[in-house]
Amino acid sequence: MSDFQLTRTLDEHAADRALRADVLHGLTHSPKVLPPKWFYDARGSELFEEITRLPEYYPTRAEREILLARAQEIAVVSGARTLVELGSGSSEKTRHLIEAMPALDTYIPVDVSESALSGAAQTLLEEHPGLRVHALLADFTKPLHLPQSPGPRLVVFLGGTVGNLLPPERAVFLASVRAMLSPGDALLMGTDLVKDEDVLVAAYDDAQGVTAEFNKNVLSVIDRELGADFHTEDFVHVAVWNREQEWIEMRLRARSELVVKVRELDLLVPFAAGEEILTEVSAKFRQEGVRRELSAAGLELTHWWTDAAGRFALSLSVADGAEPAADSGRESEAETAA
Known part of the structure; x- marks a missing residue:
């Protein structure tokens, strides 16, 4: 891969240190909590791919619908010559954007x-x-120093992952x-939208039990990596809608x-019957709330696209006082109607 370069900002022990710190903090915290990033070992990634194909799990299909319908418009509006993807994974969805950007350089x-x-x-x-392709082995929740590349840049953050961050964490993120954006650069961000509670809960508690296995996989990761003796059958998967926090x-x-022993941390973790570990928060959004959060960070929402059913949104924003490199000549239908 002559046109591939990899910059490592994480050393080989970074993940182990982070896991130890998160487990020690989370299992001694009241209430107990574990970050959702630890779902994703090889098995967890396979399970999530399976989740995206479930009939109940609409976000992936809804976002893909927007990307297929709007990729050309996003390409024109952003004028991007560099595409930066945070939490890129397999880069599968990003291909729709890359294919729509013939002038893309990096x-x-x-x-x-x-x-x-x-x-x-x-x-x-x-x-x-x-x-x-200049890949960064890095944690996107920490400050990033991007490599030199031609502008304008389009930073993309897809999949609704921003909803896994609590409001103070989202503000920092x-x-x-x-801070990464120069004049002419833009952010394209995916957000899952508030909708019927039954639809939302079903997306995180499917009839086949795939999400339950995915949720419990975090315990298997801790068992393997930290010598714990969790037994997944001792725990029940729970998904609830918090109406107040949406x-x-x-x-x-x-x-x-x-009582669970975590050998590598020399830690005993007692559980009462019915006691819970919070493993993921997935916030759902409204357009005005997204606009407010972007504005508080110094970003101006300029375009808002949704799927036909209004389940999911992609928003494009620019640094306050700046404009995208090019303009499509019209607002999207959803933005005009807002």
Whole structure:
């Protein structure tokens, strides 16, 4: 891959240190909590791919619908010559944008998985021989220093992952994205939208139990990596809609009183019967709320696209006082109607 370059900002022990810190903090916290990023070992990634194909799980299909319908418009509006993707994974959805950007020079995927970065780069370079790929092995929730590349840049954050951040974390994250942007650059962000509670809960508690297995996989990760003795059958998957906060909460509930040992941390973790570990928050958004959060970070919402059913949105924003490099000549239908 002659047009592939990888910059490592994480050392080989970074993930282990982070896991130890998160587990120690989360399992001694009241209430107990574990960050959702630890779902995603090889098995967890397979399970999530399976989730995206479930009939109940609409976000992936809804976002893909928008990308297919609006990729050309996004390309024109952004005028991007560099595409930066935060949490790029397999880069599968980003291909719709890359294919719509004939003038694209450089793709900068950012992820914590070196194998995912290398695999995605190989596929993209086979499909787009003239593309340059400069991957960053990095945690996108920390401040990033992007490599030199031609502007304008389009930073993309897809999949509704921003909803996994609590409001104070989102504020810090959006401010860090704003710090990356130069005049003419833009942010394209996916947000899942508030909708019927039954639809939302079903998306996180499917009839086949795939999401339940995905949720419990975090316990398997801790068992393997930290020598714990969690037994997944001791916990029940729970998904609830928090109406006040407008987010889904995924939890693991202990079936009975038990004690778990985490050998590598020399830690004993007692659970009361019915006690829960919060494993994921997935916030759902309204357009005005997204606009407010972007504005607080110094970003101006300029375009808002939704799927036909209004389930999911992609928003494009620019640094306050700046304009995208090019203009499509009209607002999107959803923005005009807003």
